[in-house]
Amino acid sequence: MEIRIENDATVLGVKQQFAEAFSGLKLELFKKAHEQGESSNAKMRVFGTEAIASLTTHDLPISLHIDITMTVAEVEAAFENLAGLHVQVFRKMRNIWIETVQTDDYALAKQMEISQNSTS
Numbered sequence: 339m340e341i342r343i344e345n346d347a348t349v350l351g352v353k354q355q356f357a358e359a360f361s362g363l364k365l366e367l368f369k370k371a372h373e374q375g376e377s378s379n380a381k382m383r384v385f386g387t388e389a390i391a392s393l394t395t396h397d398l399p400i401s402l403h404i405d406i407t408m409t410v411a412e413v414e415a416a417f418e419n420l421a422g423l424h425v426q427v428f429r430k431m432r433n434i435w436i437e438t439v440q441t442d443d444y445a446l447a448k449q450m451e452i453s454q455n456s457t458s
Contacts, residue, residue: 341402343421347390352423360406360446362453364435365417367393368424382424394422406447410438413446431456 339359343352349367356365367384384393391398400421404413410427417425427446428435430453438449 339404341404343390343398343400343402345391345398347398348386349384349388349390349393350386352390356404359404360450362430362450363446364428364430365425366428368426369393371418371424390421390423396420396422404446406450407445409443409445410449411442414442429453 341352341355341359352367353365357363368382369384370382402416402420404416408416413427414425417423427438427449429438429441429449438444441449441452444452
């Protein structure tokens with residue numbers, strides 16, 4: 339799927355595009371990057387209507403190709419390298435959202451499967 343980040347894009351809009359394409363997963367955006375296998379600092383989380391243009395030095399619009407065969411680490415790296423955005427993928431487990439830090443090497447398809455099986 340293509341995630342399109344337009345000049346007037348907001349944090350919420352990018353998060354919605356991702357969530358609609360990848361059931362049981364969500365993105366959170368942060369002001370600072372994290373290392374692979376590390377959690378992001380919750381105090382650095384960016385919420386809601388903040389403009390993407392204020393978070394990146396990259397020229398907009400940007401189009402990111404993300405598909406279910408990509409690992410979490412690859413998705414996070416794509417956002418970092420191609421869009422200048424610091425993101426963390428979360429997976430829904432029952433009724434809570436958890437960071438996928440321990441499973442960054444799992445493909446999005448596997449993450450979605452784990453999420454779906456947690457609610458069965």
